[in-house]
Amino acid sequence: MALADGSIFYGYGFGATGVTTAELCFNTAMTGYQEIMTDPSYAGQIVTFTFPHIGNTGVNPEDDETADPVAAGMVVKWDPTQPSNWRATETLSDWLAKRGRIAIGGLDTRRLTRAIRQQGAPHVALAHDPDGNFDTDALVEQARAFPGLEGLDLALDVTCSQSYRWDEMRWAWPDGYPRQTAPKHKVVAIDFGAKRNILRCLASAGCDVTVLPATATAAEVLAHEPDGVFLSNGPGDPAATGAYAVPMIKGVLEAGKPMFGICLGHQMLALALGAKTIKMNHGHHGANHPVKDNETGKVEITSMNHGFAVDSQTLPKGVIETHISLFDGSNCGIRMEDRPVFSVQHHPEASPGPQDSFYLFERFAASMAG
Ligand SMILES: NC(=O)CC[C@H](N)C(=O)O
Known part of the structure; x- marks a missing residue:
């Protein structure tokens, strides 16, 4: 693996062969590598x-968050061993190879993480060649040529091509939260x-879900006569995705949903309300991030995966900062003062991660009850 600053890391390749370029981020979660990928x-x-x-629990079809791995590649401490889990249907290595994703093992990923924290998320070229033929100068050039995530709209690459209905529920819903309920x-x-x-969490909280592509207009959204709208x-x-999403969100806000x-x-909601977003140094990617609910004082342990953040200094009047990160004070949630419109930076679906924030799905369902 070559970094844009010229440093080279050697390890054991697994998964697909070839070269891929991307931003390198670290994830500190102890479970859920398949969901993350x-x-x-x-x-x-x-x-x-x-x-x-x-890699020690292999891979299975139920744990995919979408049809195939989307992360460009993976870097791990050990070469994965044989999976040991009754749910495994494939090894991590074969799964990655079949789906064209390159991985490297044998690196000191904690040292690498310390470097990322100090220098920011680097641009890298990850190469896997079983014969070990690497042109490291060329790889460094490829890493340097990666344009970076700032200004990149990638939602269009991963959104659905047409609308569909979703009715599958979560297979486990923690105690203290409603059991799966009929759609209301x-x-x-x-x-x-x-x-x-x-x-699944929306369906389990009683939502009858229709999924629309990222480019849906406000008129297309409102034509479904929804009780509420969810932004994924x-x-x-x-900021780059805002060109089409912000006008849609503004239109839905005007309709009072x-x-x-x-x-x-x-x-996206914050942008539509007039706030700004910023690129973070190394972002938040893990499953143990403490977040404070400013309104109740309660601390939730959350799952996170973001490299941009809402700049709370730019929140307009009438928009309340509801949640903050206890790691760095960055914004983790907002709501409109006078309407049931709210959003969070962390991942209440906990896939993977802790389930402290499930109440947000219920809050959304309750906001549509009246
Ligand atoms: N998990 C997400 O939705 C990530 C949002 C955005 N791409 C970011 O990196 O901040």
Whole structure:
């Protein structure tokens, strides 16, 4: 693997062969490598995992967050061993190879993570050649040629091509939350790169979900006569995605519909309300991020995956900052003062991750109840 600063890391290649370029980010989650690799928000990124035992539970068809891996590649501490899990149907290595994703093992991923924290997320070229023929100068040039995520709209690459209905529920819903309920609220979900488990959580909270492509206009959304509109997670720079999504969100706001956004959806809502987003140094990618609910004082441990953030200094009047990160104080949630319109930066669907924030799905369902 070559970094744009000229440093070279050697390891053991697995998965597909070839070269891929991307931004390198780290993820500190101890579980859920398959969900992470198939999260569409990781388009344009290679993930380095700080947890050392990656691949040990193999891969299975149920845990995909979308049809195929979307992250451009993976970097791990060990060469993955044989899977040991009753749900595994394939090894991580074969799964990656069949789906054209390159991986490298044998790197000190915690050292790499410290470097990313200090220098920011680097641009890299990841190469796998079983014969070991690497032109390292050329790889460094390829890493330098990667344009970076700033200004990139990647939602168009991962959104659905046409609308569809979603009725599958979560197979496990934690105690203290409603059991799966019959659909009561008609929801249009805008797919900027939606994770399946978010759609399952909406269905489990009683939403009858119709998913529309990222480019849907306000008129197309409102034609479904929804009780509420959901804005999904997704990859890339929110400011670049805003060209078509912001006018749609403004139109839906004018119609007075309840709205809920997660991650990219949160950033898009903030942009539509007049705030700005910024690129973070190394972002937040993990499953143990403490977030404070400013209104109740309660702390939630959350799952996160974002490299951009809403600049809370730019929130207009009438928009309240509801959640903040206890790691760095960055914005993690907003709501409109006078309407059931709210969004969060973290991932309440917890796939993977802790389930503290599930209440947000219920809050959305409750906002449509009246
Ligand atoms: N998970 C997401 O939706 C990520 C949002 C956005 N692409 C970011 O990196 O901040």
